[in-house]
Amino acid sequence: MVEQQSGTPQLPIVLSGTVPPLAEYYYPRPETGPDLAATMAPGQTVVLVHGEETEAAAAQGGTGKTQLAVQFAHAVWQGRTAEVLVWVTGSSAESVTSGFALAATTVDGSNPGESADDAAARFLAWLTRTRRPWALVIDDVIDLADLGALWSVLPSSGSGSAGRVLITSRLPAASFEGKDVSVIAVPGLSRREALAYLSSRLTDHPDQRIEALDLAEELDRLPLVLAQATAVISARRQSCREYRGLFAERRKHMPAIPGASAPVLAAWSIAVECAHELPPAGLAWPTLVLAAMMDYHGVPGAVLTSPAACSYVTGRPSTAGGADQTAVRGAISNLAAAGLVSIDPGSAVRTVSMHASVAAAVRAWLPQTDLEHVVLSAADALLQTWPETDGGPQLEQALRDCTTALQSGDGALLWKTEAHPLLFRTGLSLENSGLFRAAITYWQSLLSTSTRLLGPGHANSVVARDRLAAAYEAAGLFTEATAVFQAALADRERNQGPEHADTIAARAQLAHAYVSAGRADDAVALYERAVADAERVCGPGHPVTLGARASLAQAYATAGKTSDAISAYDRVLGDSERALGSGHPTTLSARASLAGAYLASGRAKDAIAQLQRALADRERMRGGDHPDTIAARASLASAYRAAGKLKDAIAAYQRVLADRERIEGADHPDTIAARANLAYAYRSAGRLREAIPHYERTLVDRERVQGRDHRDTLIARSNLAACYQQARRLTDAVPQYERALKDSERMLGPGDIETLTTRCNLASAYYTAGRLSDVVVVLQRALTDCERYLGPDHQMTQTVRENLDAATQI
Structure with missing residues (x-):
């Protein structure tokens, strides 16, 4: 089954993760296989473990637990017995966190800058509050601790939960004692x-x-x-x-x-x-060996047909041309025909998988003299396949899993002369995926190994230390980050000199950490030094100089030095245009940053001029239908609205909506957001008759595409209620506010700022409708919650207190 990527339009049943295909000759097992789709009730958690009736060891598996889970998932999908279906590989804490984070994005939207750990926690919170029927499958749990906080939110019978959880594991049944789960031992066939x-x-x-x-x-x-x-x-x-x-x-x-x-x-x-x-004869064994070195849950097909893989399998240098790739695909098909691997043609992420016992047997059988060749070939194949930019959470996780499996074979082979580049690409993937805690552990281990094998001054050790500091910074551990960056800067100044390019870069990295830690003034001083050094050593138009000056501008803005920020951004734009041209991404980014600085300082006219130029450049370079061009038009529309030029804003938003609908479809999240922006522009212009249908359509689309319990749906309902109230349609506004308050309380809790605001908005609607007794009741509750969750001196608490005093005197 093909995975659904985050940000894509969602189907009537929302899928997160990749459900493996059923075996080609799957047998339904009427005697030994529980009919999970028919028997699992909402609020139930079932664990499938190894049966004791077979000679096979539990750690080996092979009784068909995963296939029973696959059958359950396919039955849920085909029968539409859940609105949300989530499949997670449970073989490590990292893969569980990554799977939960993807699910959070799929069912509850993405939060920019959110770590994977926080997203995973948000998904678990969503499980406890949603009313939508859902099913969660976690396959191949190896360590119960890897499931983390899931144990505290597992549904139980009688809890009212709409969810079902199915876990497969090779752990013995006794491991689950004390857990509120139903354990089913799966034997061999009768x-x-x-x-x-x-x-x-x-x-x-x-x-x-x-x-x-x-x-x-x-x-x-x-x-x-x-x-x-x-x-x-x-x-x-x-x-x-x-x-x-x-x-x-x-x-x-x-x-x-x-x-x-x-x-x-x-x-x-x-x-x-x-x-x-089987023909092509002689290729099946090396293909199986190569795949077995990586993750048995599934290897991306492109890895096995990469130049390095084709070279290993065919035994000759290869550029992964058509003939070699065809030969390798033939070998994979032969392995599948012999029951050694499974092929999922619908997934580019987990294309070729095998049972854990098959992988273990291959590794045990492989002569030690052949190990180095296959390990290095697999490492090269993974690196050749890994996208330079983010390949999506599921592909990134699959490639990291393959690297982990490769290291478990004989990781020392990846350090024969120095660290294989794959090791650094894996760490970067952890950071880019928001797995900051895992990244810290990874870089600590890599730094320790590099220092032990190569010495602290080796380039590998230096890079590993820089990445460790960056991971600390991303995780919010600013004290640790600045300490490591300071040490790195001191080493480079001592060993390479104060004006070496690496030293300048280290200075900029420390400055960035200062900004993250809220030490903007310290950051400004360092960035000013970095800019001066870069300009002197590299020249004003060099990418290092342009990047340092852009960072300085951002530090100025963070420190409240708006005028200095504008000057710095203006300089970056000028230097970039001269050195790189008006259509270069660095120039376009500098222009957008300058426009943002103008807006922040109240210079809307200057901001609009820059955004108009940016839009013209995007259209000229990439065409009117390119996503970047549509985004540039949306930014210009927002600037028009902020400047009070609502007629221009509405025209631009109309064009954005039309383009989104035509190119991405009516149900794409970006299209729905474009409609909401147009509705807001109409409302800002007082054109409520035109705003209300767009707000209504936005709410309908949010509910259908993202579900009733999505945060965006909650916001859409509140916006519609506010527009109804502004139009004096109080009989429509009040029920929407009441529904929004009920949903917000259930989803976010009574102390969330969104819930508190919605309660106050409901009181306002009651007041406008003349329902004064209801106003008092709602404001009394609002005051109690504000004092409890925000404190008695918070501005919102004081405002609610004043409004309640006024309401009681009427």
Whole structure:
């Protein structure tokens, strides 16, 4: 099933994450597989664990737990028995946090600058308050601690929750004692199920099924092993009797591997042999080895067809041309035909996956002499595939998971001469994904390893230290960040000199940390030094100088030095235009920043002139339909509105809405936001008759696309109520305010500023409608909440107190 990216239009049932496909020959298991879609009730949490009836070790798995979870997810999707479906890989704390953060963005919108940890917490809070039916699947939990705060919000029967949670794990059932969950042990297939499965798969000729039940018993009736055996029998046109003979012989000579049972190993080796024989012959084993070095939950298809991967598989230098990629894809298809991997053609993120026991067997079987070649080839393949910019949360997580799995094999191989660049790309991905706590731990480990192996002055150690400081800063640990940045600056001044480019960059990094810590004056002094040094060493139009001066301008603005900020932005714009041209991204960004500084200082006319020029440049360089051009027009419309030029603002907003609808569709979040902005412009101009239909349409669209419990829906309802009130349509305004207050209290809590504001707005509507007794009741509650949550001296508390005093004297 294809994942839904954040920010894309949402379907009637909202999907977050990537649900794997059902196995091609999935058997529904009427005797040993619970019908979870039919039996799980709202408020229930079910955990699927390994059954005890099989020879296979619990840590190996193979009884079909994940496929039961996949069947449940597909049933929910197809039956529309939930409005929200979330699939999360539970193999690490990082992957759980990332999955929860993606879900928060999908169901509750994105908050700019929010960390993944905060987004994950927001998703868990959403689970506790939403009335929408939802289903959460967490597959392959390895450590219960990785689920974090989920345990405190798990639904329970009788709680009134609309949610269902399904967890799969290879942990023993005893691990879940004390948790409010229903544990179901999943065994191998029953004798009847195993025979039915073999009979349904082996249909070439009747004799093919002779001794089928005996074979099923020898394979421990494990779905994983039965699938591999039937795949081989079909591919080789054998019978169960013939396979039994080969299996018995192979089992006698298979060496033991920890965590894998004898039936699994014997069937695995036969399947590998079969796949390797299929044309293009000789490519299946290296393809399987390469994939097994990475995350068994799924490797992006592009990784396995990259130049490095093609070179490893084919044994010759490759540019990943058509012939080599076709050969590798053929090898992957052969592995799938032999039951060794699964292919999800609908997902570019988790395209090729395998069972954990298959990956473990490959790693154990691989000769030590071959390990370095495959590890470095996999590292190169991942790096070649990794997008230079953000590839989206799910692709980033998949690539990080693959890197983690690669390091678990023999991470020392990635430090043969110095750190492989993949290690730095992985850390940057953690930062860019908002996983700041994980990033700090990662950079600490990388810095420690680099210092131990290469020394503190090596370039790898220096970069790792800089990234650690940046991660501290992003996490809000400003004391730690500035301490590391100060040490880095001192080292560079001592070792490279005060005017070296790296020293200038270190000075700017420390200044940035000062800004983040609220030390704007200290930042200004450092940035002024950095700008002077950069201009002297690199020249006024050099990117280093332009970046330093732009940062100085921002520091001026933060310090309240608006005039200095405008001068600095103006200088950046001039230097950038001369050095790079008017259409360069740096120039366009400088122009937008200058316009923002003009607006902040009240110079709306100057801001509008810059934004008009920016729009003209965007249209000339990229065309009228480019997203950046539409965004530039929206910025100009906002400036018109701020300057009171409402006629111009309305015309610009109308054009933005029309463009959004035509290019992105009526249900795209950007289109809905454009309609809300147009409604606000109409309302600001007093054109309420035109504003109200747009506010009404915005609310309908928000509810349909994002759901009743989305924060944007709450805001849309409050805006509509305010417009109704302004139009004196009080019979319409009051019910909307009352609904908004009820939703805000439930979603955000009574002390949230949004809830307090909505309560006061309801009181205002009651007052306008002449319902004075209701006014007093609502304001009394508002005052109590303001005093409790904001304090008696807060400005809002004082205003509510004054309004209540006035209302009681009427």
